[in-house]
Amino acid sequence: MNGTDAVLVIGSGLKLYREYLVTSIHARARAAGLDLVLINNIRPTWQRAYFAEVTVVNLFDHDLLARTAREVASRRRIVGVMCWDEPFVMPAAHLAAEFGVPGLSVPGVDGCRDKYHTRSKLTEAGLPQPGFAMTATVEEARAAAARIGYPVVVKPRALGASMGVVLAADEAELDAAFQVASAASLIGDEPYRGGAIVEGYADGPEISVDGALHKGEYQPMFVARKKTGEPPYFEEVGHVVDAADPLLRDEALVDTLARAHRVLGVEDGITHAEVRLTSRGPVVIEVNGRLGGDLIPFLGKTATGIDPGEVLFDVATGRRPDVVATKRSVAGIRFGYPEHDCVVRSVAVPAEAPGLVTAAPMVDPGTSLRLPPGGYIARHSFVVCEADDPAACDARLDAAGALVALDAERIEPLPPGATLEMPTGLLDVDE
Incomplete structure (x- = not known):
């Protein structure tokens, strides 16, 4: 050695x-x-x-x-x-x-990775959860939706980034949604391929919370307010983190998240929890056994001063982390999506704009971008801005996003049933 x-x-x-x-x-x-x-x-x-x-x-x-x-x-x-x-x-x-x-624990990660297990465990523990069922066929999905009541959300069992997640308002939409979700599941780990979860739609604003755990103690770090697009799909087109977000002091939310992590058996690490703020209170949609994606941890660091890399190092090596904010700002990200399926010729992002922190193209010339259901995460660029309050941050994101220039050739969508194209940026393909 x-x-x-x-x-x-x-x-x-x-x-x-x-x-x-x-x-x-x-x-x-x-x-x-x-x-x-x-x-x-x-x-x-x-x-x-x-x-x-x-x-x-x-x-x-x-x-x-x-x-x-x-x-x-x-x-x-x-x-x-x-x-x-x-x-x-x-x-x-x-x-x-x-x-x-130290680690999240094998049972903890299983409870996070497998969305069916997440639902099952949280429901058994009495946490507010939508009705749900794991279905192997479209006939089973129809029966589950009829029992749960429309609208329903149909999703793969174990994928991230809202891939293959579809809202269905009635049986006609359900049939198509099941095919989309089941097909998307085939790009995931083998144990979770095929079929789809059907669950009731939890109405209300959607947020995510990145939190740290040390020996089972849950500490929220920052809240991201989510912006979605491409309905009936749930493409995540942007996030805003406010260091002064009152949800960080919301006892019902923090208690719900702490209970959920205890039920799932998560011990040491960082998780990314997605929550709907419904009229019945906060409903945990899923808990991911990792830091948030979409540069949310970067937004958190920019807005709060909490360094998620330092926190992750601490919990992974058995130290109790310091998650006290040292800064009070607002940071947001906005992703650029094409209006239709296309092959990218070029992407230009602004070098300067009010409050601009950073901006970057996300694809190279020649990349095909496919919108759902033929592909997901069809992003050509992002802009990150900082401001003193959420409204000003949103305005700056709008202005910076308007300065992104995409030159692309339109292509026809993939036919129904075609093989799903892997999302841009899902895998590390740095060269």
């Missing part, structure tokens, strides 16, 4: 989306005298600046991933395991348990 203790990271994620996290984690690790070791699915480029060691394997082969991690552990003492990529949170949980280091 080389004698250097290390934190094992499973999957780096995209540079555009995750380098700011890795920068903070690397600084925290150096201060603690620890190395960062990465097991990744592509060859390293930008990652070399932060990781003492990088091994490239097929992360989707979980047996190979486990063998690779054990080989690292034969040379180094692993003191923590981190993962923020949805497809790999379960094998990361197993590795944390095997190495005896």
Whole structure:
């Protein structure tokens, strides 16, 4: 053994989306005298600046991933395991348990990853939940919807980013929604493929909450107000984080989230919970066993001063994190979507705009963007703005977004039943 203790990271994620996290984690690790070791699915480029060691394997082969991690552990003492990529949170949980280091726990991640288990456990514990059923055929889905009552939401069992999630107002819409959700599930992990969950529609504003857990204690960090588009689908087109959001002090919301995490058996780590604020109170829609995507943690850091990379490092290595805000601002992100399926020729983003923090193209020339149901996350760009209040932030996002220039060639939508095209940005394809 080389004698250097290390934190094992499973999957780096995209540079555009995750380098700011890795920068903070690397600084925290150096201060603690620890190395960062990465097991990744592509060859390293930008990652070399932060990781003492990088091994490239097929992360989707979980047996190979486990063998690779054990080989690292034969040379180094692993003191923590981190993962923020949805497809790999379960094998990361197993590795944390095997190495005896803090983690969300295998039951906790299973309760988060499997949306049917989430619903089942939260319902059994008496938390407010919509009616639901796991269905294998469209006939089962029709019967479940009739029992639950329309409108219903039809979704895959274990995908993120609202992929394959469809609102159905009646039986005619349900049939199409079931086919979309079931087809989308086929790009996920094998145990969760096929069929769809049918559940009652929880009406009300949708938010997400990134929170930290240390030995089962839940601490919310920041709330993101979500903006969706492309109905009847639920494409996430933007988020706004306000450091002074009154929901952070809402006892009903915080208590509901703390209870949900206890019921799911989540122990140490960071989760991204999605909640509907209904007339009956907060309803947990899902809990993800990872940091939020869509640069929400970056928005949280910009608005509150809480550094999610530092918090993640702390909980992954057994330290109680500090989640006290040191800043009082508002930050938001807006994603650029095409009006129709297209092949991108070019994307230009503004270099300057009122309150602009950063902006970037998200695709290269020649990329096909497919709107639901032929594809998801068809984003060509994003803008991030900061302001003193949410209304001003929204106005700045509108103005900055209007400065994005997309040049693209329209293409015909995929025919019904065609193979779903993988979403842009789902996998780390940095080159």
